[in-house]
Amino acid sequence: MRLSLSENTNIQELRNFAEWLLKIGDGLAGDTTDGESIVHIPSDILVKNSETALDDLIDFVYPDMLSNLSVENYFKDRAILAPTLDCVTDVNNKMTAELPGQERAYLSSDSMCTKEENMEFELDAFSPEILINGINCLGLPPHKLVLKVSAPVMLLWNIDQTNGL
Template sequence: MRLLMSSSDQDQGEIKRFANWKLDVGNGNISSIVSDESEVEISNDLFIITSDDHLSHLVDFANPNLLRNMSDYRYFQSKAILAPTLEYIEKVNDFVLTIFLGMENEYLSSDTICQADENEDIQQEWFTPEFLNDIKCSGLPNHKLTLKLGVAVMLLQNIDQTSGLNNGTRLIVNEIGNNVIGATVVTNRNIRDKVYIPRMNLIPSDSRLPFKFQLRQFPLTVCFAMTINKSRG
Protein backbone atom coordinates (compact mmCIF):
# COMPACT_ATOMS: atom_id res chain seq x y z
CA MET A 1 0.00 0.00 0.00
CA ARG A 2 2.82 2.40 0.82
CA LEU A 3 4.54 1.60 -2.47
CA LEU A 4 1.38 2.54 -4.34
CA MET A 5 1.22 5.88 -2.50
CA SER A 6 4.86 6.88 -3.04
CA SER A 7 5.29 10.21 -4.77
CA SER A 8 8.54 9.63 -6.68
CA ASP A 9 10.69 6.85 -8.14
CA GLN A 10 13.35 7.56 -5.52
CA ASP A 11 10.86 7.22 -2.64
CA GLN A 12 9.43 4.09 -4.20
CA GLY A 13 12.89 2.56 -4.46
CA GLU A 14 13.71 3.31 -0.81
CA ILE A 15 10.37 1.97 0.41
CA LYS A 16 10.76 -1.16 -1.71
CA ARG A 17 14.23 -1.85 -0.29
CA PHE A 18 12.89 -1.36 3.22
CA ALA A 19 9.91 -3.65 2.49
CA ASN A 20 12.22 -6.38 1.18
CA TRP A 21 14.46 -6.02 4.25
CA LYS A 22 11.44 -6.46 6.56
CA LEU A 23 10.39 -9.58 4.67
CA ASP A 24 13.91 -10.99 4.99
CA VAL A 25 13.83 -10.36 8.74
CA GLY A 26 10.46 -12.10 9.06
CA ASN A 27 11.62 -15.06 6.98
CA GLY A 28 14.85 -15.42 8.94
CA ASN A 29 17.02 -14.87 5.87
CA ILE A 30 19.40 -12.30 7.38
CA SER A 31 19.55 -13.27 11.05
CA SER A 32 22.36 -15.07 12.84
CA ILE A 33 22.04 -17.39 15.84
CA VAL A 34 23.95 -16.28 18.93
CA SER A 35 23.47 -18.26 22.17
CA ASP A 36 20.13 -19.69 20.99
CA GLU A 37 18.84 -16.21 20.06
CA SER A 38 18.39 -14.68 16.62
CA GLU A 39 20.24 -11.40 16.03
CA VAL A 40 19.50 -9.01 13.16
CA GLU A 41 21.79 -6.15 12.19
CA ILE A 42 19.84 -2.91 11.77
CA SER A 43 21.26 -0.16 9.57
CA ASN A 44 22.20 3.15 11.19
CA ASP A 45 19.60 5.14 9.24
CA LEU A 46 16.87 3.44 11.28
CA PHE A 47 18.31 4.54 14.63
CA ILE A 48 17.92 7.81 16.52
CA ILE A 49 21.56 8.68 17.20
CA THR A 50 21.59 12.48 16.91
CA SER A 51 20.11 13.43 20.26
CA ASP A 52 20.45 12.70 23.97
CA ASP A 53 16.67 13.12 24.27
CA HIS A 54 15.55 10.28 22.00
CA LEU A 55 11.84 10.66 22.72
CA SER A 56 11.86 14.34 21.81
CA HIS A 57 13.81 13.59 18.63
CA LEU A 58 11.35 10.85 17.66
CA VAL A 59 8.37 13.17 18.13
CA ASP A 60 10.05 15.92 16.09
CA PHE A 61 10.88 13.43 13.34
CA ALA A 62 7.33 12.07 13.11
CA ASN A 63 5.58 15.42 13.67
CA PRO A 64 7.79 18.27 12.41
CA ASN A 65 6.58 21.78 13.34
CA LEU A 66 3.76 20.25 15.37
CA LEU A 67 2.45 23.41 17.04
CA ARG A 68 2.60 25.38 13.79
CA ASN A 69 0.46 22.80 11.99
CA MET A 70 -1.94 21.80 14.77
CA SER A 71 -4.90 23.58 13.12
CA ASP A 72 -4.37 21.82 9.76
CA TYR A 73 -6.50 18.66 9.69
CA ARG A 74 -4.41 17.24 6.81
CA TYR A 75 -1.30 17.28 8.99
CA PHE A 76 -2.62 14.48 11.23
CA GLN A 77 -4.01 12.25 8.48
CA SER A 78 -0.83 10.32 7.72
CA LYS A 79 1.29 10.72 10.86
CA ALA A 80 1.56 8.37 13.81
CA ILE A 81 4.25 6.81 15.96
CA LEU A 82 3.80 3.04 16.28
CA ALA A 83 4.87 0.85 19.18
CA PRO A 84 4.11 -2.73 20.25
CA THR A 85 2.82 -2.10 23.80
CA LEU A 86 0.43 0.27 25.55
CA GLU A 87 3.17 1.19 28.04
CA TYR A 88 5.26 2.90 25.35
CA ILE A 89 2.18 4.39 23.69
CA GLU A 90 1.19 6.16 26.90
CA LYS A 91 4.74 7.39 27.43
CA VAL A 92 4.87 9.02 23.98
CA ASN A 93 1.35 10.49 24.19
CA ASP A 94 2.00 11.93 27.65
CA PHE A 95 5.18 13.57 26.36
CA VAL A 96 3.42 15.10 23.33
CA LEU A 97 0.72 16.55 25.61
CA THR A 98 3.40 18.55 27.43
CA ILE A 99 4.36 20.24 24.14
CA PHE A 100 0.89 21.71 23.62
CA LEU A 101 0.16 25.04 25.23
CA GLY A 102 -2.88 25.71 27.37
CA MET A 103 -4.49 24.09 30.38
CA GLU A 104 -4.88 20.37 30.76
CA ASN A 105 -8.37 18.98 31.31
CA GLU A 106 -8.43 15.73 33.24
CA TYR A 107 -11.39 13.36 33.08
CA LEU A 108 -11.76 10.43 35.48
CA SER A 109 -14.00 7.47 34.74
CA SER A 110 -16.69 6.12 37.06
CA ASP A 111 -16.23 2.34 37.35
CA THR A 112 -18.78 -0.12 38.75
CA ILE A 113 -19.41 -3.87 38.70
CA CYS A 114 -22.20 -4.93 36.34
CA GLN A 115 -25.40 -6.05 38.05
CA ALA A 116 -25.25 -9.47 36.36
CA ASP A 117 -22.06 -10.31 38.24
CA GLU A 118 -23.25 -9.40 41.72
CA ASN A 119 -24.33 -12.97 42.49
CA GLU A 120 -21.27 -14.68 41.02
CA ASP A 121 -19.03 -16.70 43.30
CA ILE A 122 -16.40 -13.97 43.48
CA GLN A 123 -15.32 -12.01 46.53
CA GLN A 124 -17.12 -8.68 46.18
CA GLU A 125 -14.64 -6.92 48.47
CA TRP A 126 -12.02 -7.34 45.74
CA PHE A 127 -13.79 -4.81 43.55
CA THR A 128 -12.62 -1.61 45.20
CA PRO A 129 -12.70 1.61 43.14
CA GLU A 130 -8.89 1.57 43.05
CA PHE A 131 -8.85 -1.97 41.68
CA LEU A 132 -11.36 -1.18 38.93
CA ASN A 133 -9.61 2.08 38.06
CA ASP A 134 -6.32 0.25 37.42
CA ILE A 135 -7.78 -2.23 34.90
CA LYS A 136 -6.67 -1.55 31.32
CA CYS A 137 -8.37 -3.33 28.43
CA SER A 138 -7.85 -3.10 24.70
CA GLY A 139 -10.46 -0.88 23.10
CA LEU A 140 -11.35 0.97 26.29
CA PRO A 141 -10.18 4.38 27.53
CA ASN A 142 -8.06 4.57 30.66
CA HIS A 143 -9.47 5.66 33.99
CA LYS A 144 -7.73 9.03 33.54
CA LEU A 145 -8.05 10.86 30.22
CA THR A 146 -6.03 14.07 29.84
CA LEU A 147 -6.81 16.42 26.96
CA LYS A 148 -5.81 19.84 25.65
CA LEU A 149 -7.21 21.93 22.83
CA GLY A 150 -5.67 20.95 19.49
CA VAL A 151 -4.55 17.43 20.40
CA ALA A 152 -5.26 14.46 18.13
CA VAL A 153 -7.51 11.75 19.57
CA MET A 154 -8.95 8.45 18.34
CA LEU A 155 -12.41 6.99 18.83
CA LEU A 156 -12.42 3.64 20.64
CA GLN A 157 -16.06 2.74 19.94
CA ASN A 158 -18.50 2.74 17.04
CA ILE A 159 -20.74 5.71 17.78
CA ASP A 160 -22.44 6.58 14.49
CA GLN A 161 -21.34 4.53 11.50
CA THR A 162 -23.52 6.49 9.06
CA SER A 163 -21.57 9.62 10.01
CA GLY A 164 -18.22 7.85 9.88
CA LEU A 165 -17.72 7.90 13.66
CA ASN A 166 -16.26 4.41 13.94
CA ASN A 167 -13.72 2.70 16.11
CA GLY A 168 -10.36 4.04 14.87
CA THR A 169 -11.59 7.41 13.53
CA ARG A 170 -9.14 10.19 14.38
CA LEU A 171 -10.19 13.70 15.39
CA ILE A 172 -8.76 17.01 16.61
CA VAL A 173 -10.13 18.38 19.88
CA ASN A 174 -11.45 21.94 19.53
CA GLU A 175 -13.95 22.23 22.39
CA ILE A 176 -13.66 20.89 25.91
CA GLY A 177 -16.63 20.62 28.25
CA ASN A 178 -17.52 18.69 31.37
CA ASN A 179 -19.79 16.17 29.66
CA VAL A 180 -19.06 16.58 25.96
CA ILE A 181 -15.95 16.97 23.76
CA GLY A 182 -16.15 18.90 20.49
CA ALA A 183 -13.83 17.71 17.74
CA THR A 184 -13.14 17.83 13.99
CA VAL A 185 -12.93 14.58 12.01
CA VAL A 186 -9.58 14.17 10.19
CA THR A 187 -9.79 10.56 8.91
CA ASN A 188 -12.37 8.11 7.64
CA ARG A 189 -15.46 9.60 6.01
CA ASN A 190 -16.87 13.10 6.56
CA ILE A 191 -13.46 14.73 6.98
CA ARG A 192 -13.68 18.25 8.52
CA ASP A 193 -17.10 17.54 10.04
CA LYS A 194 -17.49 18.95 13.55
CA VAL A 195 -18.87 16.43 16.00
CA TYR A 196 -19.57 16.15 19.72
CA ILE A 197 -18.51 13.10 21.70
CA PRO A 198 -20.42 12.40 24.95
CA ARG A 199 -19.46 10.36 27.96
CA MET A 200 -20.65 6.78 27.49
CA ASN A 201 -21.19 3.65 29.58
CA LEU A 202 -18.67 1.12 28.29
CA ILE A 203 -18.33 -2.60 29.13
CA PRO A 204 -15.12 -4.44 28.17
CA SER A 205 -15.46 -7.64 26.17
CA ASP A 206 -12.11 -9.08 27.27
CA SER A 207 -12.71 -12.80 27.84
CA ARG A 208 -9.72 -12.98 30.20
CA LEU A 209 -11.63 -11.06 32.89
CA PRO A 210 -13.63 -13.39 35.19
CA PHE A 211 -16.21 -10.64 35.78
CA LYS A 212 -17.84 -7.76 33.94
CA PHE A 213 -17.58 -4.13 34.92
CA GLN A 214 -18.75 -0.85 33.45
CA LEU A 215 -16.93 2.44 33.16
CA ARG A 216 -18.42 5.78 32.25
CA GLN A 217 -15.90 7.77 30.25
CA PHE A 218 -15.33 9.50 26.91
CA PRO A 219 -14.53 6.77 24.32
CA LEU A 220 -11.34 8.58 23.32
CA THR A 221 -7.60 8.22 23.59
CA VAL A 222 -4.77 10.57 22.62
CA CYS A 223 -3.28 9.14 19.41
CA PHE A 224 -0.01 10.76 18.46
CA ALA A 225 1.22 7.24 19.14
CA MET A 226 -0.73 4.03 18.78
CA THR A 227 -0.19 0.30 18.84
CA ILE A 228 0.83 -1.42 15.63
CA ASN A 229 -2.34 -3.54 15.71
CA LYS A 230 -4.55 -0.46 16.11
CA SER A 231 -2.92 1.26 13.14
CA ARG A 232 -3.70 -1.48 10.64
CA GLY A 233 -7.12 0.00 9.79
Protein backbone atom coordinates in the same frame (compact mmCIF):
# COMPACT_ATOMS: atom_id res chain seq x y z
CA MET B 1 9.59 10.09 5.43
CA ARG B 2 11.04 6.90 4.16
CA LEU B 3 7.70 5.32 3.15
CA SER B 4 6.37 8.26 1.16
CA LEU B 5 6.36 8.17 -2.62
CA SER B 6 7.76 10.97 -4.74
CA GLU B 7 9.34 11.35 -8.16
CA ASN B 8 12.77 10.43 -6.76
CA THR B 9 11.60 7.37 -4.82
CA ASN B 10 13.52 4.19 -5.45
CA ILE B 11 10.71 1.63 -5.66
CA GLN B 12 13.02 -1.33 -4.97
CA GLU B 13 14.46 0.35 -1.86
CA LEU B 14 10.93 1.08 -0.64
CA ARG B 15 9.88 -2.53 -1.33
CA ASN B 16 12.94 -3.88 0.55
CA PHE B 17 12.20 -1.63 3.53
CA ALA B 18 8.54 -2.74 3.62
CA GLU B 19 9.58 -6.40 3.49
CA TRP B 20 12.07 -5.80 6.31
CA LEU B 21 9.32 -4.22 8.44
CA LEU B 22 7.02 -7.17 7.76
CA LYS B 23 9.75 -9.63 8.78
CA ILE B 24 10.22 -7.76 12.04
CA GLY B 25 6.47 -7.80 12.68
CA ASP B 26 6.32 -11.54 11.99
CA GLY B 27 9.34 -12.23 14.20
CA LEU B 28 11.43 -13.48 11.27
CA ALA B 29 14.11 -10.78 11.17
CA GLY B 30 17.43 -11.03 12.93
CA ASP B 31 19.59 -13.78 14.30
CA THR B 32 17.80 -16.05 16.75
CA THR B 33 19.79 -16.82 19.88
CA ASP B 34 18.13 -18.64 22.79
CA GLY B 35 14.65 -17.50 21.77
CA GLU B 36 15.67 -13.87 21.37
CA SER B 37 16.41 -12.09 18.12
CA ILE B 38 18.97 -9.43 17.44
CA VAL B 39 17.68 -7.11 14.72
CA HIS B 40 20.13 -4.77 13.03
CA ILE B 41 18.49 -1.40 12.39
CA PRO B 42 19.88 0.78 9.58
CA SER B 43 21.68 3.82 10.97
CA ASP B 44 19.59 6.28 8.92
CA ILE B 45 16.42 5.35 10.85
CA LEU B 46 18.04 4.72 14.22
CA VAL B 47 17.24 7.10 17.05
CA LYS B 48 20.48 7.58 18.91
CA ASN B 49 20.44 6.67 22.59
CA SER B 50 20.31 10.01 24.38
CA GLU B 51 18.35 11.89 26.96
CA THR B 52 16.32 13.59 24.21
CA ALA B 53 15.59 10.50 22.10
CA LEU B 54 11.80 10.71 22.47
CA ASP B 55 11.82 14.45 21.76
CA ASP B 56 14.00 13.87 18.69
CA LEU B 57 11.67 11.14 17.42
CA ILE B 58 8.57 13.29 17.90
CA ASP B 59 10.25 16.25 16.18
CA PHE B 60 11.28 14.02 13.26
CA VAL B 61 7.83 12.46 12.74
CA TYR B 62 5.82 15.59 13.57
CA PRO B 63 7.97 18.54 12.46
CA ASP B 64 6.63 21.93 13.47
CA MET B 65 3.64 20.27 15.14
CA LEU B 66 2.20 23.34 16.85
CA SER B 67 1.86 25.33 13.63
CA ASN B 68 0.28 22.34 11.82
CA LEU B 69 -2.46 21.49 14.34
CA SER B 70 -5.21 22.70 12.02
CA VAL B 71 -3.81 21.03 8.87
CA GLU B 72 -6.33 18.30 8.03
CA ASN B 73 -4.02 15.43 7.06
CA TYR B 74 -1.04 16.36 9.23
CA PHE B 75 -1.66 13.64 11.84
CA LYS B 76 -3.27 11.19 9.42
CA ASP B 77 -0.10 11.10 7.30
CA ARG B 78 2.27 10.34 10.21
CA ALA B 79 2.61 7.72 12.92
CA ILE B 80 4.99 6.56 15.59
CA LEU B 81 4.94 2.80 16.01
CA ALA B 82 5.68 1.59 19.52
CA PRO B 83 6.43 -1.91 20.80
CA THR B 84 4.38 -1.69 24.02
CA LEU B 85 1.38 0.18 25.37
CA ASP B 86 3.64 1.77 27.98
CA CYS B 87 5.68 3.32 25.15
CA VAL B 88 2.47 4.52 23.48
CA THR B 89 1.44 6.15 26.76
CA ASP B 90 4.83 7.89 27.05
CA VAL B 91 4.59 9.25 23.48
CA ASN B 92 0.99 10.40 23.96
CA ASN B 93 1.77 12.10 27.28
CA LYS B 94 4.82 13.86 25.84
CA MET B 95 2.91 15.12 22.79
CA THR B 96 -0.08 16.23 24.86
CA ALA B 97 2.22 18.15 27.20
CA GLU B 98 3.62 20.09 24.21
CA LEU B 99 0.17 21.25 23.10
CA PRO B 100 -0.97 24.70 24.25
CA GLY B 101 -3.79 25.02 26.73
CA GLN B 102 -4.87 23.43 29.95
CA GLU B 103 -5.14 19.69 30.43
CA ARG B 104 -8.42 18.09 31.39
CA ALA B 105 -8.53 14.60 32.90
CA TYR B 106 -11.36 12.17 32.25
CA LEU B 107 -11.67 9.14 34.51
CA SER B 108 -13.31 5.86 33.62
CA SER B 109 -16.14 4.46 35.69
CA ASP B 110 -14.72 2.34 38.47
CA SER B 111 -17.76 0.94 40.20
CA MET B 112 -20.14 -1.87 39.43
CA CYS B 113 -23.80 -2.65 39.84
CA THR B 114 -24.32 -5.30 42.48
CA LYS B 115 -27.25 -7.40 43.55
CA GLU B 116 -28.21 -6.93 47.17
CA GLU B 117 -27.73 -10.58 48.15
CA ASN B 118 -24.09 -10.67 46.94
CA MET B 119 -23.20 -7.04 47.60
CA GLU B 120 -20.59 -7.54 50.35
CA PHE B 121 -18.78 -10.34 48.49
CA GLU B 122 -18.76 -8.51 45.17
CA LEU B 123 -17.56 -5.24 46.69
CA ASP B 124 -14.68 -7.07 48.42
CA ALA B 125 -13.79 -9.22 45.39
CA PHE B 126 -13.94 -6.49 42.77
CA SER B 127 -12.19 -3.37 44.01
CA PRO B 128 -11.74 -0.42 41.59
CA GLU B 129 -8.09 -1.39 41.03
CA ILE B 130 -9.17 -4.85 39.87
CA LEU B 131 -12.05 -3.57 37.75
CA ILE B 132 -10.20 -1.14 35.49
CA ASN B 133 -7.91 1.38 37.18
CA GLY B 134 -4.81 -0.76 36.77
CA ILE B 135 -5.66 -2.34 33.41
CA ASN B 136 -3.69 -1.13 30.40
CA CYS B 137 -4.59 -3.20 27.38
CA LEU B 138 -5.29 -2.83 23.70
CA GLY B 139 -8.81 -1.66 22.91
CA LEU B 140 -9.49 0.00 26.26
CA PRO B 141 -8.78 3.63 27.01
CA PRO B 142 -6.66 4.28 30.09
CA HIS B 143 -8.42 4.84 33.42
CA LYS B 144 -7.21 8.45 33.35
CA LEU B 145 -7.42 10.02 29.90
CA VAL B 146 -5.78 13.46 29.72
CA LEU B 147 -6.79 15.70 26.80
CA LYS B 148 -6.40 19.29 25.68
CA VAL B 149 -8.35 21.39 23.21
CA SER B 150 -6.93 20.73 19.72
CA ALA B 151 -5.45 17.37 20.74
CA PRO B 152 -5.98 14.80 17.99
CA VAL B 153 -8.06 11.81 19.11
CA MET B 154 -8.41 8.54 17.21
CA LEU B 155 -11.69 6.70 17.64
CA LEU B 156 -11.28 2.95 17.41
CA TRP B 157 -14.99 2.24 17.02
CA ASN B 158 -17.83 3.93 15.19
CA ILE B 159 -19.49 5.55 18.20
CA ASP B 160 -22.07 7.73 16.46
CA GLN B 161 -21.88 7.49 12.68
CA THR B 162 -24.67 9.99 12.02
CA ASN B 163 -22.61 12.69 13.78
CA GLY B 164 -19.32 11.65 12.19
CA LEU B 165 -17.90 9.71 15.15
